[in-house]
Amino acid sequence: GEKVEQHESTLSVREGDSAVINCTYTDTASSYFPWYKQEAGKSLHFVIDIRSNVDRKQSQRLIVLLDKKAKRFSLHITATQPEDSAIYFCAASRSAGNKLTFGIGTRVLVRP
Amino acid sequence: EAAVTQSPRNKVAVTGGKVTLSCNQTNNHNNMYWYRQDTGHGLRLIHYSYGAGSTEKGDIPDGYKASRPSQENFSLILELATPSQTSVYFCASGDGANTGQLYFGEGSKLTVL
Numbered sequence: 001g002e003k004v005e006q007h008e009s010t011l012s013v014r015e016g017d018s019a020v021i022n023c024t025y026t027d028t029a030s031s032y033f034p035w036y037k038q039e040a041g042k043s044l045h046f047v048i049d050i051r052s053n054v055d056r057k058q059s060q061r062l063i064v065l066l067d068k069k070a071k072r073f074s075l076h077i078t079a080t081q082p083e084d085s086a087i088y089f090c091a092a093s094r095s096a097g098n099k100l101t102f103g104i105g106t107r108v109l110v111r112p
Numbered sequence: 113e114a115a116v117t118q119s120p121r122n123k124v125a126v127t128g129g130k131v132t133l134s135c136n137q138t139n140n141h142n143n144m145y146w147y148r149q150d151t152g153h154g155l156r157l158i159h160y161s162y163g164a165g166s167t168e169k170g171d172i173p174d175g176y177k178a179s180r181p182s183q184e185n186f187s188l189i190l191e192l193a194t195p196s197q198t199s200v201y202f203c204a205s206g207d208g209a210n211t212g213q214l215y216f217g218e219g220s221k222l223t224v225l
Contacts, residue, residue, distance in 0.1 A: 006154070029140025032212055043154075043202065043216045086223060089154060097143065099170065104154035 002027040004092050006103030019077040021106045023090035025109070026071065030092040033066060033073045034100070038087040051096070074090055080105075080110045115139065118217035120205040125224050131190040132205050135203030137192050143206040144172070145214065146178060148199040155202065161186055162208075193224045 007022045025033075033047035049108045050057045050064040050073065064074040077084050087107050091100040115138045125131045137144065142163050142194035147155040157170030167178040175197060177189040190197055200221050204214040 034212060034214075036214075039210045043215065043218050044214075049212060079172075093212075097207060097208035097210070099145070099157055099160055099168075099205065100214065101157070102147075102155040102173070104152060 002030060002092055002094075002101040004090060004101050004103040006090055006106055008102070008106045010107045011109070012107070013080050015082065015110050015112050016079055019080055019084070019108050019110075021075045021077075021090065022072065023070070023074065023092075023103050023109070024070075024072045025092040025101075027094070028071070030071075031093050032056050032093045032096045033064070034091050034096070035062075035064065036091065036102075037088045038089065038105070044071070044089065048092070049096075052105050077104055080108075082112070084108060085110045116205050116215050117178070118201075118204055118220045121218065122155065122221050123223070124211065125190075125193045127194060127224060128135060128183040129163065129224075131193050131197075131222065131224075133188040133190075133201055133203075133222070135186045135188075135217060136184050137186075137203075137209070137215070138184065139207040139215060140183065140208050141205035141215075142183070142185050143208055144151050144180065145204045146176075146186070146188045147202045148172070149202060149219075150199050158201075168207045190222075193222075195224045198222060 031052035036044040146158045161180040192196040203217040
């Protein structure tokens, strides 16, 4: 089955800098790649996704890049703010609506 | 706003006991999922369902059963709880291929002594 590896377990960045989280996947049939955010003591909520028909997607300060050849995708949080501090999970599935396989999460700390 | 409600939010059980975790969604989503979250493992899929009356095994189904009696409700059942099942369990619902987004409940913290 699919395996998703999330390469950074923790990231500490200065407020205003960018944070980058990298993930790789194993299943060449995967085509849907969402990201979820979990704030301390809370549940997860969706932040952004990308499908395999594009290689870049932006939503406000979040940018997702997809490299299908390398089976790699990444989340870029630009101009970080204190409220960006959280655990971020990448995930992959064969299509939107299919079961998701998650990475282990990256804890992002934005320091003043 | 999509709503997924889990109960109980906290549970302490004894080894060998039966535990039922319940999940209710008011989103009218066909898809529902049970994940567990453990440090170092992220979220792992236990069981999922694509509609009332159906359940499918996820990646780590051993020791768990699931039941989907209606569109709104999806239960996770531990017939004989073990300490290794101590974890935080998340239920989620999804609208399938429409958006692909999952909506998560608040989590159920289970401790098996």
